[in-house]
Amino acid sequence: MPTLLRSPTSKSRLLSPFLISGFRTLVTTCRAVLLPHFGGPEVLQLRSDVPVPILKPHEVLVRTRAVSINPLDTRMRSGYGRSIFEPLLPVILGRDISGEVAAVGSSVRSVSVGDEVFGALHPTAVRGTYADYAILSEEELSAKPVSLSHVEASAIPFAALTAWRALKSTARIREGQRVLVIGGGGAVGYAAVQLSVASGCxxxxxxxxxxxxxxxxxxxxxxxxxxxxxxxFKIKGKFDAVLDTIGVPDTERIGIYLLNRGGHYMTLQGEAASLTDRYGLVLGLPFSTGVLLQKQLKYRFSHAIEYWWTYMRADSEGLEEIRRLCEAEKLKIPVEKTFPITQVREAHDAKDKNLIPGKVVLEFD
Structure with missing residues (x-):
């Protein structure tokens, strides 16, 4: 459980005080799931004494109620992005969150203490959401859809924002266009289908x-x-945008083949992380940039299409649209099973073994 200290004066605003049971207090430590080194589910450690950093002016402290397990979490635990994350170990996994605002930084205006919120951290964040108290920037949060529980809400932001960035920010899909989602059964693909339909595609x-x-x-x-x-040949017609959530050579070939001239092919399986893992940050990052540029030029001249590696990125406009669509019952990501945070190893093990194909959510008491 978190360690709480009573704040002596109102001047402690700088240290992110908030009210619990009528007393002005500070959170100094809390429970969190640490990844001390890469490996299987057994390496995850639930600790009760993990420090809670002081909030920066644009940051929000969220009392976590539920977080979902994304494929990125299990891949990071196993060593994906090693060149980026290994020097920073131990890290806290977790991207999605739903909970209540516990404190706000001095420049935060869009949310207040006590508000129910949901949101997601950037893929490279090292202090994730598998913690009683998580820290996100203001732009990474929005009001939780009132029609959803914390469990339901926590399953949505990271996957939906990944799809939103590809379709709405990169391809800029609009009403009447044709969109192909390769791999629509997963969370990102399912969100992409719903976002495209809601856009009139x-x-x-x-x-x-x-x-x-x-x-x-x-x-x-x-x-x-x-x-x-x-x-x-089973899929009918050509498309203005293709989102490939699988990203293997065969699906890339199919996606490129089915695009109209001027269309956008976007894959979730960009090579930046794998190339930096192989060659290190100093060589890997510029090398991956060169690989992407080479592919972009190749397909631009051979097929007259735009080629992209796409990733989730915080976007307040996108998250607000996602919230509105959830409220209108036009966007949802079903939760198949929940685990208490104390069973995080069991939850990761189930995902590793594909025992639970759908969304898994970790609940906090």
Whole structure:
């Protein structure tokens, strides 16, 4: 449990005081799940004495109620992004969050103490949300949709913002355009289908057979089993934007083939992290930039299309649109199973073994 100190004066605003049970207090330590080194679920450590940093002016302290497990969490735990994160160990995993505002920095205006909020951290954040108290910037948070529980809300921001950045910020999809989502059965793909439908686009997707009905119900006009041979010939027509959540050579080939001239191909499986892991930060980052530029020029001249590696990035406009769509029941990401934070190892183990294909959420008491 967090360690609480009574604040002696109102001047302690600088140290992010907030009210609990009528007393002005400070959070100095709290429970958090630490990743001390890379490995399997067994390396995760739930500690009760993890320091809570002092808030910067633009930051918000959130009392965590629920966080979801994203593929990035399990990959980071296993060593993905090693060249970036290893010098910073131990780190705290977790990107999504839903909870209540416990304190705000001096320049924060959009949220207040006591507000229920949801949001997500950037992929490279080292103090994640697997903690009783998490720190996010103001732009990384929005009011929690009132129609959703904390568990339901925590499943949405990271996946939906990843899809939003690709489709709305990069491809700038608009009403009447055709969008293909390769891998629509996962959280990002499912969010992408719903965002595209809400934008008035005509949507097709590939997915496993178990997801076809769900995606058609979400508004996709065509959902094709990805195990079908000659899948590019089963999908009807050409597209203005393709979001590839799988990102293997075969899906890249199919996505490029199905694009209209001037269209956008966006893959979630960019090579920046893997190349920096292979060659180190000093060589890997410029090398990955060169690889991306080479591909962009290649496809621009050979197919007249735009090629992108796409990642989640905090965007207050995007998160607010996501909140509105959730309120309007036009966007949801179902939660398949919840675990208490004390069973974080079991939850990661279940995801590693694909025992739970859908969203898993960790709850805080």
């Amino acid at each position: 005509h949507v097709a997707t590939t997915c496993g057979s178990q997801s076809i009905e769900k995606l058609l119900a979400a508004g996709a006009e065509q959902a094709v089993d990805y195990t079908t041979e000659g899948i590019e």
